[in-house]
Amino acid sequence: MVEAAVRNKIEIDNLSVRFGRRQALDSVSLEVRENEILAIIGPANAGKTTLLNCLNRMTDFIPDAKVSGTIRIDGQDIHALRDGAALRRRIGMVFPLPVGLPMSIYDNVAFAPRMAGLRDQRRLDAEVESCLTQAALWDEVKDRLGDLGTKLSGGQQQRLTIARALSLAPEILCLDEFSIAVDPVTTMKIEEVIKSLKTRMTVILVTNLVLQAKRLADRTALLLDGRLIEVDKNEVIFSRSTGDVKTFQYVQGVFG
Numbered sequence: 558m559v560e561a562a563v564r565n566k567i568e569i570d571n572l573s574v575r576f577g578r579r580q581a582l583d584s585v586s587l588e589v590r591e592n593e594i595l596a597i598i599g600p601a602n603a604g605k606t607t608l609l610n611c612l613n614r615m616t617d618f619i620p621d622a623k624v625s626g627t628i629r630i631d632g633q634d635i636h637a638l639r640d641g642a643a644l645r646r647r648i649g650m651v652f653p654l655p656v657g658l659p660m661s662i663y664d665n666v667a668f669a670p671r672m673a674g675l676r677d678q679r680r681l682d683a684e685v686e687s688c689l690t691q692a693a694l695w696d697e698v699k700d701r702l703g704d705l706g707t708k709l710s711g712g713q714q715q716r717l718t719i720a721r722a723l724s725l726a727p728e729i730l731c732l733d734e735f736s737i738a739v740d741p742v743t744t745m746k747i748e749e750v751i752k753s754l755k756t757r758m759t760v761i762l763v764t765n766l767v768l769q770a771k772r773l774a775d776r777t778a779l780l781l782d783g784r785l786i787e788v789d790k791n792e793v794i795f796s797r798s799t800g801d802v803k804t805f806q807y808v809q810g811v812f813g
């Protein structure tokens with residue numbers, strides 16, 4: 558069987574980031590393929606969140622951040638784009654703790670489409686239902702869409718955050734330790750959601766849970782002290798006894 562050609566969605570080349578004297582990323586080069594789930598693992602301070610923040614140029618807002626190297630999305634250098642906001646609309650971000658807007662469940666999801674100019678009520682309704690369904694939350698909230706989002710349980714709020722991240726149909730979805738405050742049952746629900754999303758988008762999953770990377774990702778990258786130690790298919794990263802000794806030790810739980 559001939560393997561389908563893989564297309565790179567993101568090409569990161571020699572990316573370095575400094576915050577003052579602190580080097581958070583050091584010459585990281587990495588490709589992320591279209592419709593894959595790429596896990597990024599590594600201990601605290603490895604630079605995982607910083608890497609995500611570079612992808613949508615959130616680093617533009619950190620005064621002492623110095624970024625060098627290139628990031629291309631669909632072949633286009635993101636630092637050459639004038640409009641960082643347009644870039645951010647293409648990339649959904651989900652953070653460790655749910656970020657509920659102080660408004661109804663419905664409005665949480667409708668917020669971004671409204672900001673983007675969608676006014677038609679029927680289309681908004683359809684969008685809200687679709688995003689909540691994709692985030693595996695619709696059945697639990699469909700009868701209380703007018704309730705405050707902040708009244709939901711932690712796990713429901715995290716799924717609401719995912720629904721909101723999906724509301725502009727992002728091409729790339731980044732999740733940063735999404736399950737840190739979520740119970741195991743909800744975590745499994747969200748993992749199913751993530752698996753189903755990759756047919757439509759590229760997913761980058763930052764996780765401290767090695768087994769979560771093993772369960773979900775197609776490929777896994779290990780970051781350590783700002784350096785990319787290794788990136789490879791999960792079959793390789795999680796099953797071999799040769800290769801980079803640090804990766805082996807990390808996935809075996811020897812350190813980290």
Ligand SMILES: Nc1ncnc2c1ncn2[C@@H]1O[C@H](COP(=O)(O)OP(=O)(O)OP(=O)(O)O)[C@@H](O)[C@H]1O
Nearest residue numbers: 576579580581600601602603604605606607608619
């Ligand atoms: N805004 C900032 N200003 C100064 N230093 C920062 C900033 N953001 C990150 N850093 C530093 O960059 C390094 C990498 O941080 P980062 O948050 O990317 O790590 P991480 O791998 O996401 O860690 P964790 O697993 O704890 O979330 C750390 O030493 C951190 O202190």
Ligand SMILES: [Mg+2]
Nearest residue numbers: 605606607733
């Ligand atoms: Mg982090």
